[in-house]
Amino acid sequence: MSETLWQPSASIETLQARAEIINKIRCFFAARKVMEVETPSMSQACVSDVHLHSFATTLTGPAAPHSMSLYLQTSPEFHMKRLLAAGSGCIYQIAKAFRNEEAGRFHNPEFTMLEWYRVGFDHFALMDEMDTLIDLVLACGSAERLTYVEAFEQSLGINPLSASHADFVEVAKGLSVADLVEQETDRDTILQLLFSLGVEPYIGQQRPCFVYHFPASQAALAKISATDPQVAERFELYFKGVELANGFHELTDAEEQAQRFAKDQQVREQYGLAPAQIDKRFLAALAAGLPECAGVALGIDRLLMLALETDNIQQVQSFSIERA
Template sequence: MSEALWQPSASVELLKQRSEIISKIRHFFYQRQVMEVDTPALSQACVSDIHLHSFCTTLSGPAAPKTMPLYLQTSPEFHMKRLLAAGSGCIYQIAKAFRNEEAGRYHNPEFTMLEWYRVGYNHFALMDEMEQLLELVLGCGSCERLSYRQAFERHLGFNPLEAEHVQFMVAAKELGVADLVAKEPERDTILQLLFSLGVEPHIAQQRPCFVYHFPASQAALAKISSTDPQVAERFELYYKGIELANGFHELTDAQEQAERFANDQAYRKVNGLAEAELDQRFLAGLAAGLPACAGVALGIDRLLMLAFGQTHIQQVQSFSIERA
């Protein structure tokens, strides 16, 4: 083992600056009377999202004589929504999250997430508050806002909500991925590929950009718009090539959420992915009554990369996975 591997990934001076920014974030929510909460990192269930992969471990011994599978949480979302359903009011959390994916420039399997929920807000009101937080941390001024449709039309020249496959192929050829798109049966996978290659590099270079109203098929845990059923009331935040946050005007209908989970499971089965252990306690919380709210998850490490002008996530973490 290299002797240098005992040392932290980030400098001690930068870790001091990290601590100062996190203190500012806590004060930001304290001023707004948003309560800080602490929820479990381990759960008996995991997410069904086909793009997320959970770490699994096993509890054994007297507490679980037949052994109990447990999952490290990809985000504190489900537990936090159960608190909201129990009457917590507006809440936030700075938590460790875990995703079983490749480590890289913007990814570490263990990372720090800021997640918060505002009762009575829709996604636009939450974007307003996010803009205030970004100004506090980054001093970046106002944010641009583009609908998903506007972003595609501006940079790829077509409406992604109604486009035919031939339009996808024209864009894919220009981007050098025609072979991939020709073989891909899933419309959303094609849209995500074209967005990442043809839209993301051209937005949010000078100031942050909210992209909102993603296709309804990409709603995740967001409401479908009551005025336009083609889109979901979901947004993502980008800045200087980094995806910073994912937010929703939250779905509160337990039956609709259960149907979305079932669709995820069906996709997993067809595509040879392991079935997810669904969170029935979360669904019970929704059924009991999740208040109308908006919520967002923001990657603290990525935010700090921008704040400190760093190019790799390990430069803002005390110990990356290589040094853990």
């Protein structure tokens, strides 16, 4: 072991700047009377999304004489929505999240997430508020807004909702991934590949860019648009090649959410993944009544990378996983 690995991965000056920015964020929400909350980092349930992988542990001893499986949260979302259903009103949280996924300059298994929910907001109102917060931190000006379809048409010249598989293969040739697309049968997998290679690098370079109204098949926990059933009321925010946030006009229908979880389980089985432990308490909260609201999760570490002009997420964290 290197003798220097005891030292932080970020400089003390960077950590001071980090503290100042996080304090600025807290003041932002305090001025708007959005309550700060804390929820558990561990849960008896985990997410069903095939692209998210939870860390698992086992509770033993007096608290669980027969042992209990627990999962580190990939996001505080489900717990926060239970608070909303209990009548909390508008809330936010700056929390640790944990994802067992790929490494890279934008990834660390443990990271800090800002998540907030605004009762009575739709996704457009939440984008407005988020725009103000991002400009406060980055002094970057107002964000551009593109629909998912517009982003594809602008960057790749195709409509992702109506394009054929042959259209996707043709576009993929210019991205050097035609072989992958030819063999892939899942439309959303193809769309995500083309979006990451052919759209993301070209949007939000001069100023942040909201991409909204993703395909209905990629709704996750968002409502399907009442005016266009092909799309979901979901948005993501990009800036300088960094995916910063993912937000929803939140689905409030417990039955529909249960159906989406069941579909996720089917996809997990197709991919040879173990079934997820579905959060029945979250579904019960939806059934009891989640208020109309919009919510968003923003990666604090990535935001700080942009604010402090660093190249790697490790440079804005006190101790990266290699030094933990």
